[in-house]
Amino acid sequence: GKTTAIQMIIAALETLEFSYYLASPTGRAAKRLGEATGRKAQTIHRLLGYSPQEGFLYNESYPLKTNMVIIDEASMMDVLLFYQLLRALPDDAHLMLVGDVDQLPSVGAGYVLHDVIHSGRAHVTRLNQIFRQREKSHIVINAHRVNQGQVPYTDNNSDDFFFFGAEEPQQAADLIVDIVANRLPAKFGVDPIDDVQVIAPMYRGAIGVNTLNERLQSILNSDSRAASIKIGPRTFRVGDKVMQTRNDYDREIFNGDIGRIYGIDYEEKILIVNIDGRLINYRIPEDTDALIHAYCISTHRSQGAEYPVVVMPVLYHHYIMLQRNLLYTAITRAKQVVVLVGQRKAIHYAVQNNKVAERFSGLLHRLKS
Structure with missing residues (x-):
């Protein structure tokens, strides 16, 4: 369900010639996302240019250059990483969070996907139909x-x-x-x-x-x-x-x-x-x-x-x-x-x-x- 939705959104973005990044909180999830879409996907840390010595490269002063960031497995993202992601987004960019809020929450602090959904400040679409196959x-x-x-x-x-x-x-x-x-x-x-x-x-x-x-x-x-x-x-x-x-x-x-x-x-x-x-x-x-x-x-x-x-x-x-x-x-x-x-x-x-x-x-x- 959600993989198909991501694929359709990617197709629309590419048709409109909009730039985008695909990322996920973990390397394993990023690898799966890349395999499912046939596009480059990376961890959020890598997207934000993180290094143990320098911290995060991208922030308000040096934002990402993109029209949209798509985050898969967003339920695994803790509030500190979400904060760094928001800092790096350009003011005119879109953020799409994809995930299953009913799974276990992140190991780190916060309940990001749950809070975004229940805030009333985001457009929320639930995939809840079981298809015939x-x-x-x-x-x-x-x-x-x-x-x-x-x-x-x-x-x-x-x-x-x-x-x-x-x-x-x-x-x-x-x-x-x-x-x-x-x-x-x-x-x-x-x-x-x-x-x-x-x-x-x-x-x-x-x-x-x-x-x-x-x-x-x-x-x-x-x-x-x-x-x-x-x-x-x-x-x-x-x-x-x-x-x-x-x-x-x-x-x-x-x-x-x-x-x-x-x-x-x-x-x-x-x-x-x-x-x-x-x-x-x-x-x-x-x-x-x-x-x-x-x-x-x-x-x-x-x-x-x-x-x-x-x-x-x-x-x-x-x-x-x-x-x-x-x-x-x-x-x-x-x-x-x-x-x-x-x-x-x-x-x-x-x-x-x-x-x-x-x-x-x-x-x-x-x-x-």
């Missing part, structure tokens, strides 16, 4: 149900949305490992490492990111003959699924990029990672602190990405994190299949819990006034 997709149907405060269908009467019951965290963890390693590959022919993404609400516990990463690594990449290296408490092995956690503009790798460890050069102390077909050298330990295992990632780290298959534990044991926008965000990451593992009562609780923590950045008040 997606009408039978239970991923789409259940995403809409969750967003509207309705419990998703969990009767396993579909080809793309499944629920497996588990009352205890250990039972759920065992089930997740089996589903990822055995059941999904057998039923759908997917690669358990490249095609399946486990997303967890919390880091600790049997169904947390840390433990699930360890267990999935031991099952999916267990070859003791493969080269490995221990860096701090973590063991990295050739074949491991890993994620880059910060932007590196010099090497064009970005926060959220996922790859596989390709090799280890013990003599030069270099970890070689294949990211989108490019072999990237990580110095040990200078660069490897930006790498984490990515068999399982947090819901926040999944924002702005899409995966063929998403598997998520949903148990009352992490009730403090069970919110409607968290469940909605996880479901909408999947392109082909969603698997929820846990308790129906936990799903009910998450759907009903729409109490997003209030954020008082002052932006909404200033926009209204």
